[in-house]
Amino acid sequence: MTVTPTQQPSAAPAIPERTALRRHYLMCRPEHFAVTYAINPWMDPSAGASAELAVAQWEELRSTYLALGHEVSLIDPLPGMPDMVFAANGALVVGGRAYGARFTFEERAAEGPAYSDWLRANGFPDVRDPEHTNEGEGDFLTMDRLILAGTGFRTDLAAHQEAQEFLGRPVVTLRLVDPRFYHLDTALFPLDGENVAYFPGAFSPGSRAVLERLFPDAVIATEEDAAVLGLNAVSDGRNVVVNAEATGLVKTLAEHGFEPVPVDLAELRKAGGGPKCCTLELRSN
Numbered sequence: 136m137t138v139t140p141t142q143q144p145s146a147a148p149a150i151p152e153r154t155a156l157r158r159h160y161l162m163c164r165p166e167h168f169a170v171t172y173a174i175n176p177w178m179d180p181s182a183g184a185s186a187e188l189a190v191a192q193w194e195e196l197r198s199t200y201l202a203l204g205h206e207v208s209l210i211d212p213l214p215g216m217p218d219m220v221f222a223a224n225g226a227l228v229v230g231g232r233a234y235g236a237r238f239t240f241e242e243r244a245a246e247g248p249a250y251s252d253w254l255r256a257n258g259f260p261d262v263r264d265p266e267h268t269n270e271g272e273g274d275f276l277t278m279d280r281l282i283l284a285g286t287g288f289r290t291d292l293a294a295h296q297e298a299q300e301f302l303g304r305p306v307v308t309l310r311l312v313d314p315r316f317y318h319l320d321t322a323l324f325p326l327d328g329e330n331v332a333y334f335p336g337a338f339s340p341g342s343r344a345v346l347e348r349l350f351p352d353a354v355i356a357t358e359e360d361a362a363v364l365g366l367n368a369v370s371d372g373r374n375v376v377v378n379a380e381a382t383g384l385v386k387t388l389a390e391h392g393f394e395p396v397p398v399d400l401a402e403l404r405k406a407g408g409g410p411k412c413c414t415l416e417l418r419s420n
């Protein structure tokens with residue numbers, strides 16, 4: 136008996152239905168925004184940055200979250216703290232507990248206690264004052280089963296250990312190697328609790344191999360998209376708030392069944408930040 140091989144029609148892989156989960160975010164209006172010092176390669180104090188324009192763009196971001204059904208709390212900006220708009224750096228809040236930030240540079244040091252005080256006064260009494268240098272959600276990104284943690288420019292390796300012990304969640308270290316992508320949240324973002332999008336060139340060879348093993352189905356971003364801080368995005372599992380200039384990524388996300396929500400935060404990019412930097416997620420579980 137001969138078996139004739141039949142040509143299988145090449146079925147397009149089914150795109151899963153994406154589900155949004157309602158989030159609670161903490162944000163800080165950039166009333167005192169400026170670029171007065173340079174602590175990352177995006178910052179040029181001579182280039183001129185407008186607090187007024189930053190506030191207008193930031194207001195759009197806040198309205199976007201509200202329109203998507205999320206809750207947004209606000210912390211008062213401190214005069215003389217031009218980077219305080221980058222709320223992601225203020226802490227890591229998981230399971231109702233907060234691991235406080237301890238900034239790398241003196242210029243931002245006062246933000247750590249300011250965010251911790253806000254959390255204690257607003258329903259998160261269990262705040263850990265950190266022993267080790269860490270810049271909160273800038274370098275810690277929470278997934279369902281683990282926390283991804285960046286090191287190399289800002290957050291100390293020892294802080295990964297400290298966060299794991301305090302939060303009781305497995306922390307996976309990833310080493311950043313490109314100074315443009317000095318925080319983990321400039322190179323990678325969780326699409327949902329299980330999968331991520333990232334730019335491989337931002338990571339050491341070993342960390343790239345770890346990412347390939349953990350996330351074989353990850354969305355891989357190009358250098359062009361990473362270079363406009365496209366990976367500094369915020370996903371609720373379905374809607375992805377992303378810098379509008381990351382046009383390739385916007386298209387790829389849509390092809391994967393996500394709903395890209397482009398925003399313009401070009402003024403904040405002069406300080407090296409995008410949507411995610413402006414957003415600290417307050418996770419009660």
Ligand code: ARG
Binds near residue numbers: 174272406411413
């Ligand atoms: N100018 C700030 C700094 O260098 C930008 C922080 C951006 N935040 C972030 N989560 N990546 O610290």
